[in-house]
Amino acid sequence: MRHYSSVSSVTMIGLNAYRIAVEVDVDKKAVIHDIDIVGLGDTVVKESKKRVKSALKNSGFPFPRGKITINLAPSDIKKEGSYLDLPMAVGILKASDIVQKDISKFLFFGELGLDGTVRKVRGVLPALLKLSEEKEKPTVILPASNESEASILKNIDAYTVKNLSELVAFLNGNIKKNPIAYKEPELKHIVAEDFSDIKGQEFAKRAAEVAAAGAHNLLLKGSPGCGKTMLARRIPGILPRMSLEEAIETTKIYSVASLLDGKGLVIERPFRSPHHTASTTAIIGGGSEAKPGEISLAHNGVLFLDELPEFRRDVLEALRQPLEDGDVTISRARLTVTYPARFMLVAAQNPCPCGWYGDRSHECSCSWNDIKRYNKKISGPIEDRIDIFVDMPRLEFSEYSEKRKSESSKNIRERVERARERQYARMKVLGKYFNSQLNHREIEELISLDSTGAKLLESAVEKLRLTGRSVDKVLKVSLTIADLEGSEKVLPRHIAEAIQYRKKEVNL
Ligand SMILES: Nc1ncnc2c1ncn2[C@@H]1O[C@H](COP(=O)(O)OP(=O)(O)O)[C@@H](O)[C@H]1O
Ligand SMILES: [Mg+2]
Structure with missing residues (x-):
């Protein structure tokens, strides 16, 4: 009897997906009982064998005696993450004849819990998108908690499972399941925080509108409490609605970063505001799994760097290339990934270290040298990329107590959208979208x-x-x-x- 099986899956490198085969061979005559995984798997993949073994046993399936060799093919592509648990387990079940039906049309993704639960995995959307472009409609098995990502794709039959026992029953034809229904994505704009909340600050609001219209980077300078953060947070709401392509691009990044939180499609423009103590890896991306950083999470939206002069010099330096190119390349041992990172930079700073230089009602306690040094920190790489500089005064009491609401985000956004259309019509021959480019x-x-x-x-x-x-x-x-x-x-x-x-x- 043959104790061999081959199960299909997909591996991700950055946002790119590659089809792979998980081959399982069980040598029942071997004296040593062991599992060996070969074919460029990372440490997480190597840990799979422990999870797979426990999951199979605790789901009530006999674990085959003998030497099990699992080969991840092709062996020149690096395989990462825990989503290969499921195809490995299915391979073992198939090689030991517990799964009896033909499973060659299925692709499997999923991490296993020790009790046999099929757990959520990251990066499913880019993998499914790649598969949905294939000529033949693919059939995939996913963790139940990845359902929302599959629901936005048309050309795919996706089934979700909660645990191994349910999966085996389904594959053997003992239970019926319906593929996940396609849900037409709704690209409505939800604006939670509106421009009409901002009193006074007409100059800054106008500057934000101009910045949004041409995708210009913006620096807001003013003493604490003058409304810099308030204004910055409202900028995504005056940017044009995301197109379906933009929404899918952004969702892919969130899927790889496992930040989708059950959302099918990210339809709102992102607003990311990393703290100034954040590491270069957190902001630029990288780490052991080469995950996207804040600049990629802000792709198609706004990256807000509050207290800009407080950011580490190396972080600011590292922003230079992505600001120039609209993407970022992260290199690790044997692996180079590129993520999109086209965002609008909105930065804010106080006028001086104590915050009150130039304020009408507070005394500034900084020395001139301190003020100079503080303002010099951002000169160079970042300042070169900023088109619009705004000084924001603190509101007078009369402005603050004004009851009249100012113009809504919706009105402003309509003007911004028209201005963007004009730019696109003029510049599409250049392959550019915005005046800032x-x-x-x-x-x-x-x-x-x-x-x-x-x-x-x-x-x-x-x-x-x-x-x-x-x-x-x-x-x-x-x-x-x-x-x-x-x-x-x-x-x-x-x-x-x-x-x-x-x-x-x-x-x-
Ligand atoms: N122009 C304004 N209109 C309405 N409220 C304001 C304005 N400026 C500041 N505020 C109020 O002050 C608070 C602090 O503002 P914030 O945006 O955090 O200031 P900053 O970031 O400049 O220190 C806001 O949450 C808001 O309640
Ligand atoms: Mg603030």
Whole structure:
């Protein structure tokens, strides 16, 4: 009798999925009873044998005596994580004839508990997406708690199971199951925190609208309590609704990071605000499983770095490349993965270490050197990537006690969406989406100023001592302001507004 089986599954490297075969061979004549796993499995995979053994025994299945060899093929692809528990267990059950029916059409994913429960695994969505692109409709077996991820895909038959006994009964035809029903994803925008809650701060609100419209990175500076965090949190709500592609892209990342919390599709633009003590790995990604970091979790949304000067220098340095390229590559031994990381950066800082420099009602206790050093910290890599700088004053009491609500997020978002459409129509030939992505040559090609506009810019260059790079930023931002207005040309008033968003030097 043949004691061999082959079971299909998929392994993930970053967001890419590869079909693999889990082969099981049971040598009943061997003297030593053992399980051996070969074929580039990581330590988690190596631990599988203990879980698989206990799960089989505790589910009431006889564990085959003899030497069991499990081969993960092809052997040149690294296999990671615990989702191979299930295909291994099924392979053993098939090789020992407990599963009797043909299982060649099935693909299996799942971690096993010692009692035989089939547990949730990460990264199911990217794996299923890859399978759903295949010509023949694939049939997959998943943990019950991964159901929501399968429900958003059409071209796939997915069945969920709670434990090994249920799975065996299903595979042997003793119980019937229906595949998970497809649910049309609903891409509605839920805005929990609205712009209309923000009193006063008209300048900052307008700057946020311009930033959202052109996907410009934004720095908010102001004393504690002036509303920086409040404003930042509301920015995802004025960004355009996510397209289905964007939603799927973002969901894939959350699936790999195991942060889906039972949600099928992430439909809201992410807002991530890592603490300034966070490690480079937490922010950029990596670690033993090469998981996505905060910058990828913020993909298609907002990355909020509060207290920017407090972040570690190496973290800020590491942000440079993703801010430039919109993705991040993480290398570990034998493994290199790339995750998308295109986000809008919103940063906030106090004007000085104590927080009160320039405030009308508080005395600042910092020395001039402290203030200088504090503001210098962000110069260089990050500052270069920020197009819009805003100083936020503290609200006057009269503004704070104002009962009238200001404009809603919905209204602002409609303007932002129109401005984005104009940008897309103009720039799709360049393969770009937003004004913030334009380089110097493209700016020169796209923007021609009339003589008043040119003079205005020239005098700003002289008075504010703008560098070439700053001039490009002013031009990009004025193009966005023109787009918000629906103007074909960049007019002097657009330039004038954009100049206000330049960085103010701390004059000491
Ligand atoms: N412009 C504002 N309109 C309404 N409430 C405000 C405003 N600015 C601040 N607040 C109130 O003060 C609190 C603290 O603001 P916050 O955004 O945390 O300040 P910051 O981040 O600048 O220190 C907010 O939760 C809000 O209740
Ligand atoms: Mg704050």
